[in-house]
Amino acid sequence: MSSDLNDYINKNRTAWDQKTDQHVHSDFYELEAFLKGKNVLRGIELDLLGDVNGKRILHLQCHFGMDSLSLARMGASVVGADFSERAIDKAKELNNILGLNARFICCDLYNLPMLCNEQFDIVFTSYGTIGWLPDLERWAAVIEHFLVPGGTFIMADFHPFIWTFDDNMQSIAYDYFKSEPIVEIVSGTYADRSAPITTETISWNHGMSEILNSLITKNLRIEKFNEHDYSPYNCLNDLEEQGENVFRFKHIPFRIPIVYSIVARKEFR
Numbered sequence: 714m715s716s717d718l719n720d721y722i723n724k725n726r727t728a729w730d731q732k733t734d735q736h737v738h739s740d741f742y743e744l745e746a747f748l749k750g751k752n753v754l755r756g757i758e759l760d761l762l763g764d765v766n767g768k769r770i771l772h773l774q775c776h777f778g779m780d781s782l783s784l785a786r787m788g789a790s791v792v793g794a795d796f797s798e799r800a801i802d803k804a805k806e807l808n809n810i811l812g813l814n815a816r817f818i819c820c821d822l823y824n825l826p827m828l829c830n831e832q833f834d835i836v837f838t839s840y841g842t843i844g845w846l847p848d849l850e851r852w853a854a855v856i857e858h859f860l861v862p863g864g865t866f867i868m869a870d871f872h873p874f875i876w877t878f879d880d881n882m883q884s885i886a887y888d889y890f891k892s893e894p895i896v897e898i899v900s901g902t903y904a905d906r907s908a909p910i911t912t913e914t915i916s917w918n919h920g921m922s923e924i925l926n927s928l929i930t931k932n933l934r935i936e937k938f939n940e941h942d943y944s945p946y947n948c949l950n951d952l953e954e955q956g957e958n959v960f961r962f963k964h965i966p967f968r969i970p971i972v973y974s975i976v977a978r979k980e981f982r
Contacts, residue, residue, distance in 0.1 A: 728912035741904035778804025
């Protein structure tokens with residue numbers, strides 16, 4: 714592994730360790746309601762997942778495990794993976810509190826095939842994931858590696874169009890297509906903008922053609938691709954709630970893509 718790769722992983726891991734400490738106590742994540750039984754998965758991904766009872770699911774970049782554990786509550790056999798040690802420790806703690814059988818692995822996504830020798834019916838990832846990865850062909854190769862033939866990859870994430878805007882969502886500030894790494898120093902987090910932390914992160918923008926083609930070239934057939942004109946989370950500047958878990962920008966009078974979702978199937982060779 715190159716020194717540059719180590720640098721981005723170490724910087725981002727440190728940032729997400731700090732974020733985890735804030736997120737578990739934030740109103741945004743509704744941990745108390747979750748512990749009382751709330752399913753924290755949103756309608757977009759629930760519609761795509763369908764009935765997961767008895768399914769084997771790998772959840773990539775699972776943060777501290779609330780979505781993974783919601784899937785376990787729905788009857789799935791779940792493995793969650795994330796590179797933040799604090800996040801994985803918290804996920805394991807929540808799993809024990811709830812008496813569930815989910816398992817969690819702490820590692821960089823690209824190294825996961827060296828630590829897990831299983832295959833899964835579904836590989837799942839959602840919201841704020843691939844921007845932390847420099848190489849989507851390697852990402853797609855990990856997905857293909859873990860899916861059984863005929864297995865399904867399900868993804869929901871923020872549309873790359875959104876990441877071209879500045880933090881205030883007022884003007885175009887970044888390339889839509891992948892270019893140089895984006896290095897940012899940010900105070901607070903999306904879950905709590907007043908959180909007393911300052912983090913340095915390294916990320917990349919990936920356009921839709923890059924995302925879709927990375928999957929297609931790894932034996933994954935796109936079955937569904939949807940764009941959604943709302944966010945299910947109030948986690949970007951200048952959003953307003955216009956329905957249950959429906960947030961749109963107050964200052965943009967037009968319908969623009971805010972989230973996209975993908976279903977892809979691993980083809981039989």
